[in-house]
Amino acid sequence: MPLFITFEGGEGCGKSYQAHLLYRKLKTLALPAILTHEPGGTLIGEKITRLLKWAQDEDISPLTELMLFNASRAQLIEKVIKPALENDNMVITDRFTDSTIAYQGYGRGLDIKLIKAINNTAASGLKPDLTVLLDIPEEEGLTRKIRQKADRFHQENMAFHRRVRNGFLQLAAEEPKRWLVIDARQSRSQISRIIWERVGKLIILR
Secondary structure, three states, X not given: OOEEEEEEOOOOOOHHHHXXXXXXXXXXXXXXXXXXXXXXXXXXXXXXXXXXXXOOOOOOOHHHHHHHHHHHHHHHHHHHHHHHHHOOOEEEEEOOHXXXXXXXXHHOOOOHHHHHHHHHHHOOOOOOXXXXXXXXXXXXXXXXXXXXXXOOOOOOOHHHHHHHHHHHHHHHXXXXXXXXXXXXXXXXXXXXXXXXXXXXXXXXXX
């Protein structure tokens, strides 16, 4: 019963917490599942992540960012996600191709069609069955992360984060059947209930 679920959202939206919560619930129910993340999820991917998030000695161009994210993605698809789905696992991913469109497309201004083409190649055409978007105003999301060390993306100005948020909402509007948009200002327990209601239906249908 393979099922591919991705979690998306801007800085401080709480998606990583909810992805872990869903994974633990599936494991508690003895349902085969794995949890991974982007960028990263493999040894090569983690090395790329360090470059993308913490490089200080040289500016990384938007196009270079795009290629690095997709290099990490290609490795993750080949070594982790595809094998898991082929073995009837449910795969939960903290960020996927939609983040690249939102950040490098809407945020950085790269051509959306170009990004989608490269994303599709790196992901081997794989698309999520469900994408959960935890939506939060950019100011509130960044405030939540104020005590954490700021990576390259966190350090971007408010206009950048506003474009990213708008990008996610635009993507969700284009494919409403795939997306579940949730107000991330709700309590964690309420958010998890909303997610489980949708995921539970998908499991039954499968």
